Amino acid sequence: METTTLTLLIFLLVLAVFLGQEIFSKTPASTQLSLLSSANAVSGIGVLGAVLTAGLAENAGNNDLAALLGGLALALALVNVVAGYLGTGGWLDQFRNNQDK
Amino acid sequence: MGFSTLIHIVYVLSAVAFIIGFKLSRQTETAQNGRLISGVGMVAAILVTVLDRHVARLDYILLGLLAGATLGVAWIRKMPQEVTYASVALLNALGAAALWLVTYAQFYARPAGQGFTGGLALCVSAAGSAVALAGTLAAWAHLTGRMKPGQFPLFKKWRLGYLACFAVITLSGLVFASDVVAPEAARYFAVFSIAGAALGVALVLPDSMQRLPSTIVLLHSYSAAAACAAGFFLQNALMVVAGALVCSGCVALHQQMSHSGSNESA
Numbered sequence: 001m002e003t004t005t006l007t008l009l010i011f012l013l014v015l016a017v018f019l020g021q022e023i024f025s026k027t028p029a030s031t032q033l034s035l036l037s038s039a040n041a042v043s044g045i046g047v048l049g050a051v052l053t054a055g056l057a058e059n060a061g062n063n064d065l066a067a068l069l070g071g072l073a074l075a076l077a078l079v080n081v082v083a084g085y086l087g088t089g090g091w092l093d094q095f096r097n098n099q100d101k
Numbered sequence: 102m103g104f105s106t107l108i109h110i111v112y113v114l115s116a117v118a119f120i121i122g123f124k125l126s127r128q129t130e131t132a133q134n135g136r137l138i139s140g141v142g143m144v145a146a147i148l149v150t151v152l153d154r155h156v157a158r159l160d161y162i163l164l165g166l167l168a169g170a171t172l173g174v175a176w177i178r179k180m181p182q183e184v185t186y187a188s189v190a191l192l193n194a195l196g197a198a199a200l201w202l203v204t205y206a207q208f209y210a211r212p213a214g215q216g217f218t219g220g221l222a223l224c225v226s227a228a229g230s231a232v233a234l235a236g237t238l239a240a241w242a243h244l245t246g247r248m249k250p251g252q253f254p255l256f257k258k259w260r261l262g263y264l265a266c267f268a269v270i271t272l273s274g275l276v277f278a279s280d281v282v283a284p285e286a287a288r289y290f291a292v293f294s295i296a297g298a299a300l301g302v303a304l305v306l307p308d309s310m311q312r313l314p315s316t317i318v319l320l321h322s323y324s325a326a327a328a329c330a331a332g333f334f335l336q337n338a339l340m341v342v343a344g345a346l347v348c349s350g351c352v353a354l355h356q357q358m359s360h361s362g363s364n365e366s367a
Contacts, residue, residue, distance in 0.1 A: 006218060009333055009341050016345035023123045024350030025357065031127055032354065033186065036318055038126040038139060039351060040189050042119050043325040044196050045143070045343040048150045049203040049335050054165055055156030056210055066210035069202050071161030077199035078169025080192045083176040085140045087188070089133065 041084030050074035118142025187244040197233035220278030222333035228297035229327030236301030266300035315358035322351035
């Protein structure tokens with residue numbers, strides 16, 4: 001890995017760590033579960049890694065099996081993302097209706 | 102403007118969407134909007150990644166997208182409407198399993214391209230996803246009554262085991278990263294993955310039902326750390342940012358839940 005790329009990624013990492021700490025601290029108890037559900041869906045960002053792995057070139061080294069594993073990983077990660085976002089939506093509607101009553 | 106510039110612009114916008122989504126998710130009134138904004142950011146990021154020039158074939162990607170979307174929709178129809186800590190734990194286990202598979206596939210396909218930093222990132226990603234996978238599965242089994250922690254009295258005295266697992270992961274990870282192409286590297290990969298899984302189970306089993314929600318939040322931070330580390334060996338900035346955001350955020354949320362005792366509502 002090039003030093004410039006590594007430095008840039010570490011710089012982004014440090015900034016994101018402080019930002020995450022700031023956003024999540026002092027969360028009201030009533031919204032902790034909804035925030036966790038959103039966080040879980042976003043941590044499904046591994047789906048990008050699965051896409052890059054499933055798209056490895058054919059007939060090069062061990063790429064064929066790796067791409068197959070990437071495809072499997074993509075399916076698993078996408079279940080997390082789809083169910084995380086869509087499932088939370090229905091639940092949030094119910095939660096708000098209950099609060100309004 | 103080249104296509105790679107467009108990808109970077111979309112990645113920046115997606116990261117902003119995630120941050121705004123988290124901010125809005127803190128309030129019940131705006132949580133729905135936060136979910137939508139964050140979801141749009143995720144879809145945009147997936148689309149531009151599929152069109153990335155590094156993606157040389159689409160067959161497994163299309164199959165994976167089709168299977169994942171179908172199973173995800175089926176999951177929503179089958180599971181109870183209410184989001185619970187058990188359902189979030191089970192979903193996180195799927196995400197962690199996916200990350201472990203990505204890490205192993207990248208190690209298997211091109212260990213020569215990695216070097217020491219890439220090797221360390223592979224170790225953190227594999228061990229972190231193994232902790233999250235085993236831990237969230239154990240937490241889900243505990244919360245749904247499929248497993249009683251009393252069945253494993255050994256784990257109640259296993260706090261020292263955390264240190265042992267960390268030591269094994271650190272040592273085997275350092276040896277692994279020093280020479281990723283060595284024939285025995287696969288053995289070290291297995292060692293830190295198994296030690297990670299043991300750590301995940303050890304984190305959950307001594308907990309009472311009341312403490313489990315905050316432990317599940319902590320386990321989320323491990324899977325997010327794994328996603329962040331995967332961003333390093335894949336050189337994907339959005340994975341680094343999103344993983345670090347969720348990881349540090351979940352640690353903050355875990356500390357808050359542990360101190361306030363808000364997890365009694367579980």
